[in-house]
Amino acid sequence: MELEKFSFGMGDRFAHQGEAQLKAVINAKEQGVSITPVWNKSNREHKTVKTEPGELRAEADAAVQALGWTGPYRVDADHITLATVDGFIASSDFFTLDVADYIGKPAPESEIEAFVARRKKYIGSLSIPGIYEQFEITVEMLRDVANKFLLAAIEAGKLYKHIAAVKGEDNFIAEVSMDEVNDPQTPVELFFVLSALADNEIKAQTIAPKFTGRFNKGVDYVGNLEQFTKEFEEDILVIKQAIIEFGLPENLKLSVHSGSDKFSLYAPISKLIKKHNTGVHLKTAGTTWLEEMIGLAEAGNEALELTKEIYIDALGRFDELCVPYAAVINVNKSSLPTAEEVKSWTGDKFANTLRHNQQHPDFNPDFRQMLHVAYKVAGEKGDRYYAALKKYKDIVAANVTENLYERHVLPLFLS
Structure with missing residues (x-):
């Protein structure tokens, strides 16, 4: 294949x-x-x-x-x-x-020795076609790579x-x-x-x-x-x-x-x-999960209230949700909107804060990263979340397709 x-x-x-x-x-x-x-x-x-x-x-x-x-x-x-x-x-x-x-x-010493032996022909100057720099290869460097x-x-x-x-x-x-x-x-x-x-x-x-x-x-x-x-x-x-x-x-x-x-x-x-x-x-x-949240926010009604609830719940579980992803997120907690702020938001405000349009004055990259790792909270909503996705399928799907394309x-x- x-x-x-x-x-x-x-x-x-x-x-x-x-x-x-x-x-x-x-x-x-x-x-x-x-x-x-x-x-x-x-x-x-x-x-x-x-x-x-x-x-x-x-x-x-x-x-x-x-x-x-x-x-x-x-x-x-x-x-x-x-x-x-x-x-x-x-x-x-x-x-x-x-x-x-x-x-x-480190691998077992015998494996390291065998690896170095297989690569000995590269010791000296290594040239890769198209790369201007010459790479100086030594036994110590090969051992370092192996380690x-x-x-x-x-x-x-x-x-x-x-x-x-x-x-x-x-x-x-x-x-x-x-x-x-x-x-x-x-x-x-x-x-x-x-x-x-x-x-x-x-x-x-x-x-x-x-x-x-x-x-x-x-x-x-x-x-x-x-x-x-x-x-x-x-x-x-x-x-x-x-x-x-x-x-x-x-x-x-x-x-x-x-x-x-x-x-x-x-x-x-x-x-x-x-x-x-x-x-x-x-x-x-x-990205697709975030576009679902944007679509639900734009749908308004109970879908908007659900998105707010997911964010507010996630905010209260910040360490639980963020620590497993520490290598690939960088959320400034002080830049996150408070629960009280989000409760008053319109659907457009929520969507514009989350949608990745860096030119929009409402966009908040910390809010976006926080919600990126908060899908666990949505999953815990179970049937409520899935029902909202089905009810507002068209507006959610439009956001998903537009984002990817x-x-x-x-x-x-x-x-």
Whole structure:
């Protein structure tokens, strides 16, 4: 199974927006760009809202049938580990292998020695075509890379082989996720990480490295745009060379995680994937859940009151909701509106405070990040929340489609 050049990971916490999401991809197709939709949901998200992996597959299949989509589509077991993968194997054909917990933990000394021995031919000056800088490789540097990343590659290999033993190696797509860590990987580190993935027989088709800067969920990139652009291009070039050097799949491409609303990055990414004729995978994560909240707020009536209730409840559980996402959010609690303020808001005020329009005077990125991780509260509302989504389906769906197409697909794939 081969992942296409352009793919778009679409998270849907509550499995109600499959058709609205797919319409954004259909709109792109009508403009001449083929994008593979990938519905993704993690074990943590399933547990939080009390759903099962098979429900995501059912949502994707139903959306595809309802809209007559004839192109490829995937269902991603997002951020999966050996401890959680088995529940996803039957319903998923895309697996994001999460090895972040093993980064920085040393592998057995014998494995490190073997890794260094396999890479000895690179000691000296390493040149990557297209990158001006020459990389000086030493035994100490190889050992340092091994100490940081080799155990993660070994564990990813165990997970990959476990999935392959059940599904068959040609029946799924593997992505390796290294993004939810504190420090970015340098291009030369990525080169040797890819060598370790090849050593462990992982036929990865996408890799999600950690880039410089903050990739906070649901809001724009915070960091040095020039440095990101340099890293992204160098990583493209590293991947191209690693494919040749280590026999990795020819369609291996970069994946941008926590990609929701990284608007300032879309122009340089778009330019670079065209320049190098390469693909990209973007995960939009929880953006859809926020668009549901915007639609419900705009609907008014009991739906607006429900959105206010969800926010106020979440505000009182700030640490519980935010701490698990500390690596990927940065909420200034003092900038959050109080419960009393929100109680008086109109639907437009709530929607404009949440919608990611940085030019609107009401937009509040702290409010948006807070609600991004507050989907647990909505899930606890159970039937009330789902009933509101069904009752106000049209206004919610319009927001979901517009967000994905206008703010993500257009600037990234059609600019």
